[in-house]
Amino acid sequence: MHELWISSVGAxxxxxxxxxxxxxxxxxxxTSGISLVTYLMLVIGVSFWLVYGLMIMAWPIIIAxxxxxxxxxxxLTLKILGMRKGDAHSPPGE
Amino acid sequence: MHELWISSVGAxxxxxxxxxxxxxxxxxxxTSGISLVTYLMLVIGVSFWLVYGLMIMAWPIIIAxxxxxxxxxxxLTLKILGMRKGDAHSPPGE
Structure with missing residues (x-):
């Protein structure tokens, strides 16, 4: 019974x-303290979820x-721009 | 057919x-460039998802x-510790 609102709040x-x-x-x-790899993985990951949502036409997954x-x-874009200007902690490979 | 591996890679x-x-x-x-509010929302959000996963005993949701x-x-813990030491950009309410 509570599953719907609990998953909706989580989403x-x-x-x-x-x-x-x-x-x-x-x-x-x-952006020096922001991990490039984290946001690369996140952006690629949600892109896969978006394709999945479109394949099964699940609007909550598509919108989220x-x-x-x-x-x-x-x-991610601001992080890459920051690295070009040489932000402190993240060498290009980080 | 592809849905399974696409959602698994996304997950x-x-x-x-x-x-x-x-x-x-x-x-x-x-931690100065890290948003306190983002990680508060993320931690609370995944906690709701964890409860949801436990309610329906869905192991992929529980583990993720x-x-x-x-x-x-x-x-989040490191961000709060950093704020206590007065990290540059995030006033306590940020």
């Missing part, structure tokens, strides 16, 4: 979670992963 | 994604969210 939080990070990174451009693709993609 | 990547960030943050303690709870929880 909302894990989807919306990256919005504050995207806003903070846009505002501060402080499209949102995370945008926010995660924004953070 | 693996989005679960394992936070391990590099946890390792980088443990190594550098550079338990892993993310550990890695996300590690990053």
């Amino acid at each position: 909302f939080l894990t989807t919306a979670a990256f919005l504050p990070q995207a806003v903070l990174t846009i505002r501060t451009r402080d 992963n499209a949102v995370t693709l945008v926010t995660g993609g924004t953070i | 693996f990547l989005t679960t394992a994604a936070f391990l590099p960030q946890a390792v980088l943050t443990i190594r550098t303690r550079d 969210n338990a892993v993310t709870l550990v890695t996300g929880g590690t990053i």
Whole structure:
């Protein structure tokens, strides 16, 4: 009986979670402590989930992963731009 | 036919994604560019997913969210510790 709202809250939080990070990174451009590999894996991972959602036409999966693709993609882009300017901690391979 | 391996790759990547960030943050303690709100939402969100997985006894959901709870929880803890030492960009409310 409670499964629906518990999974909906989980889905909302894990989807919306990256919005504050995207806003903070846009505002501060402080990317030295952000892991390039994490956001590469996240963006590729949600892309697979998005393809999966489209294959089975599951709108909750499509919407959740499209949102995370945008926010995660924004953070990844700012991280790569930051590395080009030589941010402190992440050597290109990190 | 392809749905299974596509969702499995997505699940693996989005679960394992936070391990590099946890390792980088443990190594550098550079938390100024990390959003407190993001990791609060992520940790609470995967906790809901974990409860959901336990309710329906779905092992893939249980394992994936338990892993993310550990890695996300590690990053959140280091972020809070960093704020106590006054890391640059995130005022306590951020």
